[in-house]
Amino acid sequence: MAMSLNHFSIRSLDLDACERFYCGLLGLTKGPRPPFPFPGLWLYAGDTGEWANAVIHIIGIDRNDPEGLKRYLGDRDESSLHGTGAVDHVAFFTTGLAQMLATLREHGIEGRERTVPLLGLHQVFVDDPNGVVVELNFPAHEKTALAA
Secondary structure, three states, X not given: OOOOOOOEEXXXXXXXXXXXXXXXXXXXEEEXXXXXXXXXXXXXOOOOOOHHHEEEEEEEOOOOOOHHHHHHHOOOOHHHOOOOOOOOOEEEEOOOHHHHHHHHHHOOOOOEEEEEHHHOEEEEEEEOOOOOEEEXXXXXXXXXXXXX
8 A cells, every 4th residue: 555644634713823824934825625514724735726735724613603513523622722632743844944944033933943964854843823833844954054
């Protein structure tokens, strides 16, 4: 069996904050989404015409009409919707470290940086509006170039 990660989903009470973070800060694009019986966003890395590029599904919670979501995916207590729970973090390979660090500074976000020499990666960890830890993996040579 061949397998690859398709997407991850986050339940959120604040779709706007998620869109600002993932699109405005990380550069994903809001794109088409099936007409599910609950609000949400599909965020794409690449062509929004290809559903497989929807790498993050934000599942909105409509407090005025929660039944569609409850019937489709099941109920969750709102107190469980902060942080990553048993999942420690989600990660993306990316490029453009200098620009990302500048963008984080502009937004007053302090990323947590690490370099993994054996893998040739420079990692930047940030928390999304729901407390989900997002790891951005850049080629380590980009960090070296910044230090020069």
